[in-house]
Amino acid sequence: MASLLSIAVLLCLAAAAAAQLSTSFYDTSCPRALSTIKSAVTAAVNNEARMGASLLRLHFHDCFVQASHSIGCDASVLLADTATFTGEQNAPPNKNSLRGFNVVDSIKTQLEGMCKQTVSCADILAVAARDSVVALGGPSWTVGLGRRDSTTASMSLANSDLPPPFLDLEQLITAFANKGFTTTDMVALSGAHTIGQAQCQNFRDRIYSETNIDSAFAASLRANCPRTTGGGDSNLASLDTTTPDAFDNAYYRNLLSQKGLLHSDQVLFNGNSTDNTVRNFASNTAAFRSAFASAMVKMSNLSPLTGSQGQIRLTCSKVN
Numbered sequence: 001m002a003s004l005l006s007i008a009v010l011l012c013l014a015a016a017a018a019a020q021l022s023t024s025f026y027d028t029s030c031p032r033a034l035s036t037i038k039s040a041v042t043a044a045v046n047n048e049a050r051m052g053a054s055l056l057r058l059h060f061h062d063c064f065v066q067a068s069h070s071i072g073c074d075a076s077v078l079l080a081d082t083a084t085f086t087g088e089q090n091a092p093p094n095k096n097s098l099r100g101f102n103v104v105d106s107i108k109t110q111l112e113g114m115c116k117q118t119v120s121c122a123d124i125l126a127v128a129a130r131d132s133v134v135a136l137g138g139p140s141w142t143v144g145l146g147r148r149d150s151t152t153a154s155m156s157l158a159n160s161d162l163p164p165p166f167l168d169l170e171q172l173i174t175a176f177a178n179k180g181f182t183t184t185d186m187v188a189l190s191g192a193h194t195i196g197q198a199q200c201q202n203f204r205d206r207i208y209s210e211t212n213i214d215s216a217f218a219a220s221l222r223a224n225c226p227r228t229t230g231g232g233d234s235n236l237a238s239l240d241t242t243t244p245d246a247f248d249n250a251y252y253r254n255l256l257s258q259k260g261l262l263h264s265d266q267v268l269f270n271g272n273s274t275d276n277t278v279r280n281f282a283s284n285t286a287a288f289r290s291a292f293a294s295a296m297v298k299m300s301n302l303s304p305l306t307g308s309q310g311q312i313r314l315t316c317s318k319v320n
Contacts, residue, residue, distance in 0.1 A: 021144030030115035052132035053196025054099035059129035072302030074150035075121035091158035122147035138247030148310035188291035200225035252282035
């Protein structure tokens, strides 16, 4: 009962904060904000397709942490460690894997040049995530604006809140439900793995120990991911080997063929409650695109700071 009550309170807080966001927030104060972000993101993704996945992941890792503590999409993930401050970037789920900070910093510099201390880093992350998906052929969605930036971050919550790649299905469902997402939302958001890459250390156990994996697929991955821990830990493989640079529904078709890269991918199609959703998304591109866009709106509305809360950082990596 207590956990249900806390989730209900979280959802009410998120809804109240989201209601304060507005699509026209910068229309007067910084009318070129959205076009500036889109141009920079499009250029970055055109230069390196993987950057689209990196910017999308930054937004997810920002919003998912602290959301149950009335703080979510607040750019806390962008705060760099200092001698007196420990942030989220070196938490195990983030260390040596988060990317895209240079793109965000470049966007922030451009916006500061045209609209001093107006556009928050949290809003940059939310818009850049959407524009990254669009640049790779995925769906668009409406991003409410008006988030403000936190002055704190939490390594411990980054460790506990971000779902690791070895979770089983029920653990995934619970992790997302704790943030107010339905099971369908969770399956749709997992479809972000139609782009991007993962490190060998995150799929080694799957390709050597699991049986619900296509044998040829596993063999192809072993060539660049040796069994010995420490050997090639950071070597990369595409999460979707079919169309790695296109935001489409091939991820779900791969699951039907037991070609999910991560354990937490393949558990979505493994004789359990989410099988039919995976089948639907695999065969119906429109259904996936719609569900993903809807879930991303929820994601971007996870407990943002608004009004007089937080601050508008001058530099995204440090508090003012």
